[in-house]
Amino acid sequence: MAMDDERWVDDFRISPDMLRRQAEAAQAAGFAQLAENLRRAAELTDVPKEELLRIYEALRPGRSTQAELLAVADALERDYGARRTADFIREAAAEYARRRLFRSE
Amino acid sequence: MTQSKRFARLAERDINKETFVEAWPDAGLIVADGPNDPRPSLTLEPAPHKRVIEMDGKTRAQFDSLDTFIADHFLDLSVAEEAMATPSLQIARMLVDINVPADQVRRLALGCTPAKLCEIVRHMSVLEMMMGLAKMRVRKTPANQAHVTNRRENPALLAADAAEAALRGFAEIETTVGIARMAPLNALCVLVGSQTGRGGVLTQCAIEESMGLRLAMKGLTSYAETLSVYGTERSFVDGDDTPWSKAFLASAYASRGVKIRFTSGTGSEALMGSSEGKSMLYLEARCLCIVRGAGSQGVQNGSISCIALPESLPGGVRAVLAENLIAAMLGLEVASGNDALASHSAIRKSAKLMLQFIPGTDFIFSGYSAVPRRDNMFGGGNFDAEDFDDYNVLQRDMQIDGGLRPVREAEVLAVRREAARAVQAVYAELGFPEIRDEEVEAAVVAHSSDDMPARDIVADLAAADRFLEGPQDVRDVISALRRHGFPQIAANLTEMLRQRTLGDYLQPAAIFVRDDPSSPKPTFRVLSALTDPNDYAGPGSGYRLQGARWQEITALPQARSPHDFIADRIGAPLPNLHELGPARPGRFNEVIVCVGPAFGTALTQTINGLPHEEVLKAIFTGIAKEGMIARLIKAYHTSDCAQLGFTASSYSGSGIGIGLQSRGTAVIHKRGMPRLHNLELFSFSPSLTLETFEQIGRNAAKYAKGEAVKPVPVTVDNWARLRLIVKTALLHRRETEEVRDKPPQELFFDWEPDV
Numbered sequence: 060m061a062m063d064d065e066r067w068v069d070d071f072r073i074s075p076d077m078l079r080r081q082a083e084a085a086q087a088a089g090f091a092q093l094a095e096n097l098r099r100a101a102e103l104t105d106v107p108k109e110e111l112l113r114i115y116e117a118l119r120p121g122r123s124t125q126a127e128l129l130a131v132a133d134a135l136e137r138d139y140g141a142r143r144t145a146d147f148i149r150e151a152a153a154e155y156a157r158r159r160l161f162r163s164e
Numbered sequence: 165m166t167q168s169k170r171f172a173r174l175a176e177r178d179i180n181k182e183t184f185v186e187a188w189p190d191a192g193l194i195v196a197d198g199p200n201d202p203r204p205s206l207t208l209e210p211a212p213h214k215r216v217i218e219m220d221g222k223t224r225a226q227f228d229s230l231d232t233f234i235a236d237h238f239l240d241l242s243v244a245e246e247a248m249a250t251p252s253l254q255i256a257r258m259l260v261d262i263n264v265p266a267d268q269v270r271r272l273a274l275g276c277t278p279a280k281l282c283e284i285v286r287h288m289s290v291l292e293m294m295m296g297l298a299k300m301r302v303r304k305t306p307a308n309q310a311h312v313t314n315r316r317e318n319p320a321l322l323a324a325d326a327a328e329a330a331l332r333g334f335a336e337i338e339t340t341v342g343i344a345r346m347a348p349l350n351a352l353c354v355l356v357g358s359q360t361g362r363g364g365v366l367t368q369c370a371i372e373e374s375m376g377l378r379l380a381m382k383g384l385t386s387y388a389e390t391l392s393v394y395g396t397e398r399s400f401v402d403g404d405d406t407p408w409s410k411a412f413l414a415s416a417y418a419s420r421g422v423k424i425r426f427t428s429g430t431g432s433e434a435l436m437g438s439s440e441g442k443s444m445l446y447l448e449a450r451c452l453c454i455v456r457g458a459g460s461q462g463v464q465n466g467s468i469s470c471i472a473l474p475e476s477l478p479g480g481v482r483a484v485l486a487e488n489l490i491a492a493m494l495g496l497e498v499a500s501g502n503d504a505l506a507s508h509s510a511i512r513k514s515a516k517l518m519l520q521f522i523p524g525t526d527f528i529f530s531g532y533s534a535v536p537r538r539d540n541m542f543g544g545g546n547f548d549a550e551d552f553d554d555y556n557v558l559q560r561d562m563q564i565d566g567g568l569r570p571v572r573e574a575e576v577l578a579v580r581r582e583a584a585r586a587v588q589a590v591y592a593e594l595g596f597p598e599i600r601d602e603e604v605e606a607a608v609v610a611h612s613s614d615d616m617p618a619r620d621i622v623a624d625l626a627a628a629d630r631f632l633e634g635p636q637d638v639r640d641v642i643s644a645l646r647r648h649g650f651p652q653i654a655a656n657l658t659e660m661l662r663q664r665t666l667g668d669y670l671q672p673a674a675i676f677v678r679d680d681p682s683s684p685k686p687t688f689r690v691l692s693a694l695t696d697p698n699d700y701a702g703p704g705s706g707y708r709l710q711g712a713r714w715q716e717i718t719a720l721p722q723a724r725s726p727h728d729f730i731a732d733r734i735g736a737p738l739p740n741l742h743e744l745g746p747a748r749p750g751r752f753n754e755v756i757v758c759v760g761p762a763f764g765t766a767l768t769q770t771i772n773g774l775p776h777e778e779v780l781k782a783i784f785t786g787i788a789k790e791g792m793i794a795r796l797i798k799a800y801h802t803s804d805c806a807q808l809g810f811t812a813s814s815y816s817g818s819g820i821g822i823g824l825q826s827r828g829t830a831v832i833h834k835r836g837m838p839r840l841h842n843l844e845l846f847s848f849s850p851s852l853t854l855e856t857f858e859q860i861g862r863n864a865a866k867y868a869k870g871e872a873v874k875p876v877p878v879t880v881d882n883w884a885r886l887r888l889i890v891k892t893a894l895l896h897r898r899e900t901e902e903v904r905d906k907p908p909q910e911l912f913f914d915w916e917p918d919v
Contacts (some may be wrong), residue, residue, distance in 0.1 A: 071639075071664050072665065073664055076665065080667075085694075089267070093671075103419035104420075106419070115416060116374070121403055144415065147408065154232050157232075160579070162328070
């Protein structure tokens with residue numbers, strides 16, 4: 060039993076597969092957007108904490124230029140295979156450009 | 165001008181400490197149905213593209229970033245045209261109709277634009293909204309969230325209060341900080357405390373977004389709530405986010421298995437000065453569409469920290485219920501406010517609470533201040549630790565599960581001690597500034613941080629900084645707990661981590677309940693929209709408060725056995741009272757006292773503890789002082805006071821009689837009067853004294869002599885009935901038990917008045 064405990068404690072991170080399973084369950088129960096969120100999350104499990112914080116910061120209003128935010132998206136897709144999340148960030152970039160939410164230079 | 169004393173008194177009432185203001189739509193000071201709110205509309209590009217090209221009166225080119233997000237991430241385009249074509253009144257009626265399942269309403273709601281959602285609830289009264297909320301709430305079992313903070317950021321007190329809150333039944337505990345850098349330690353203390361009170365309680369620390377994520381990743385919190393969204397682009401940006409950044413943050417939390425909910429609420433945009441002249445509810449509907457679109461499983465809404473603003477306006481409380489309802493319609497978990505100070509008036513705040521309390525929400529409060537409001541660092545405390553007993557009584561009164569349970573002092577002290585000692589051990593092991601035994605002892609019994617010794621805040625902050633930056637995390641906390649003899653708390657923390665790897669609690673409206681409380685190794689079971697879906701469909705369906713949970717709520721520590729109420733009114737039968745035989749009508753000028761069937765035997769004291777013997781002596785003395793003779797009889801055929809008086813007068817030679825119940829209620833009756841009429845009635849038995857009883861005897865004697873009589877003055881105490889009604893009922897019941905088919909009996913009272 061102690062062994063069990065130690066094993067859970069060693070790594071308390073959820074796996075991408077588990078997140079995708081939860082996404083399927085959410086989708087089936089009628090929570091499509093939650094499911095999409097969990098699919099994005101599944102792509103982010105291996106992204107280090109500091110990296111996540113940097114991406115979040117880049118997405119905040121007035122933080123990035125368009126090129127910088129697109130570079131963030133590209134890096135996420137390239138380094139972690141996070142295609143959905145990258146597309147989501149690209150979509151944000153398009154809207155930020157239209158609504159002037161980028162850092163002015 | 166003439167001054168009314170009544171108006172002067174009204175001006176002093178708590179309700180008149182509030183601010184009331186007339187609506188001013190252009191400043192956003194209007195709760196709903198604003199003149200500048202758009203009318204609902206939606207145009208889609210024809211198939212196969214099916215893209216929104218117009219929504220609520222704006223073309224796509226005119227969209228701000230919130231509109232774009234709603235159009236592209238919220239609206240279910242497969243149902244939007246049908247939903248928008250369905251009359252709003254019809255959808256409003258579906259919300260109330262118990263024959264329409266929640267799923268059918270939700271399917272349409274997910275195709276409604278923000279303006280359409282507002283148009284639907286516009287048709288509804290608060291009663292209808294409550295019906296709708298009872299049906300649309302996603303989790304079947306209602307729950308509650310606590311605030312645990314203190315002004316001095318004392319770790320032992322945080323842990324003890326969190327433990328008590330968990331024991332009292334809160335499913336979630338939220339803490340925050342006075343000084344932002346303290347967050348890692350406060351989160352740690354509330355985590356350890358909560359898992360001491362009840363394993364499975366979710367905990368969070370409200371703090372700046374990046375810090376919040378770091379705390380969750382260290383395992384110090386198990387959910388996050390303060391992901392705030394706003395209903396105009398300007399206020400969203402002022403809040404330093406966009407719908408996309410918030411949605412990304414939600415994914416980042418989920419990637420570590422951590423539950424989140426967003427926060428929104430009416431009034432925030434007006435408060436931030438950028439309402440665009442729209443009503444609070446319309447802007448909140450936009451928020452909720454963004455919350456759902458971003459993939460948050462739920463929302464904290466119900467105006468939250470802005471509550472005083474809608475409450476200053478006409479219809480404000482109704483609008484706040486409407487925003488809870490819209491959130492539930494969209495399938496979002498709702499933590500429904502009732503947190504920030506909303507009113508000075510106990511009547512007003514309680515009335516407002518009923519709108520969420522009666523239908524039930526996923527979290528009726530977000531949160532309930534489990535500490536005194538002076539220690540609440542959220543500006544919260546609309547209901548606080550001093551209202552716990554009131555709240556428990558409300559649950560018991562209405563047979564409603566408000567998420568709390570009555571607790572015993574001894575069990576509270578035990579978990580508070582355990583939690584404070586546990587966090588003391590963790591601090592020692594992790595090299596944080598010492599928590600002294602004196603602090604532990606103070607925390608066990610403390611009501612507020614005023615009861616705590618001072619700490620070195622500078623040293624605590626330095627430790628908090630090191631903890632945040634260093635490699636230590638919740639695993640070190642678990643090891644410390646194991647090493648120092650807190651295996652159960654360690655096991656609960658471990659189970660919380662295991663649950664993170666499973667992710668079941670990422671589903672909507674998830675809370676943990678303990679699987680098998682008797683098992684030494686805890687496992688938590690998730691109640692969520694998936695495992696505990698709300699199936700309310702009218703009477704006999706949905707969540708019903710019954711069984712063990714109802715027993716738990718009924719068992720107030722203050723509740724006493726009915727037998728306790730009359731035990732002290734039963735004594736040894738009077739030795740000097742002898743029953744002689746059937747009573748005979750009198751022929752002399754006398755006063756008859758007719759007592760009830762339990763008098764002096766089954767019961768020996770009145771309701772306020774006057775011995776029956778002394779009462780008789782007083783009455784007899786009064787009669788004797790007027791030079792009259794008293795005779796005593798006992799009725800067996802009735803326990804009713806009027807009947808006793810009637811019987812007394814009918815046996816009395818003078819026609820004057822006194823009826824006297826065992827509890828002390830008395831009447832003076834005259835033969836020939838109707839049974840329910842009387843000369844004098846003394847119905848306030850608790851206020852009768854021996855002097856009054858002597859006066860009653862005197863007056864009865866004066867009536868018998870045909871003298872003019874001034875009625876005996878009696879004290880009127882309307883609270884006495886409230887205080888004593890149970891005792892009154894039980895004493896009367898006991899007297900009625902003695903009723904027999906037997907004529908009145910002559911009694912000999914072996915005592916002579918010394919007159």
